[in-house]
Amino acid sequence: AQSVTQPDIHITVSEGASLELRCNYSYGATPYLFWYVQSPGQGLQLLLKYFSGDTLVQGIKGFEAEFKRSQSSFNLRKPSVHWSDAAEYFCAVGAGGSARQLTFGSGTQLTVLP
Amino acid sequence: DADVTQTPRNRITKTGKRIMLECSQTKGHDRMYWYRQDPGLGLRLIYYSFDVKDINKGEISDGYSVSRQAQAKFSLSLESAIPNQTALYFCATSVRDEQFFGPGTRLTVL
Numbered sequence: 573a574q575s576v577t578q579p580d581i582h583i584t585v586s587e588g589a590s591l592e593l594r595c596n597y598s599y600g601a602t603p604y605l606f607w608y609v610q611s612p613g614q615g616l617q618l619l620l621k622y623f624s625g626d627t628l629v630q631g632i633k634g635f636e637a638e639f640k641r642s643q644s645s646f647n648l649r650k651p652s653v654h655w656s657d658a659a660e661y662f663c664a665v666g667a668g669g670s671a672r673q674l675t676f677g678s679g680t681q682l683t684v685l686p
Numbered sequence: 687d688a689d690v691t692q693t694p695r696n697r698i699t700k701t702g703k704r705i706m707l708e709c710s711q712t713k714g715h716d717r718m719y720w721y722r723q724d725p726g727l728g729l730r731l732i733y734y735s736f737d738v739k740d741i742n743k744g745e746i747s748d749g750y751s752v753s754r755q756a757q758a759k760f761s762l763s764l765e766s767a768i769p770n771q772t773a774l775y776f777c778a779t780s781v782r783d784e785q786f787f788g789p790g791t792r793l794t795v796l
Contacts, residue, residue, distance in 0.1 A: 672717060673734070
């Protein structure tokens, strides 16, 4: 069975600083990988996804993620954080080569200091 | 209008009561899901349905039941609510490459 680990429960960064959120997955085949963001009081919104091809994936809101098979990682990055990026971020892995069944990590809460 | 809607958005109930959470979608997707979110645990799958006649248990189905009334409607029931079912509940739909989430229902069981 697949699993996802987000080692950082809570991260605090200053506005304008760079950001990296870590995600490690366990899955026997080529994974489908996702990053979702949950703003306070909102549902989950897809930031980006990786299925195959270029291992550097661009998403919405200036986010990108890099798939590293050798490290079983799919870390999310942003070069300059905005106050509106404060939210909870979830990494997920899809089984069976699709988004039909997702396993989510426990989430990373991002606080942005002015 | 939102593509995936959930009602109610907030609910407070008492132990032992029967509760139904409803989900509707206008996306035309066959696949629908119910998750619960607890702090520090992420989202865990309760039930999922790949079409009207296909219902499957997820990771944490005990204490819950579902009904797929139509392609667009998927309801979650707690037959006899207990305090540890206090959580944020999300409905979702999917196509092959993405899942789409509703705004969530915050349920408190006293």
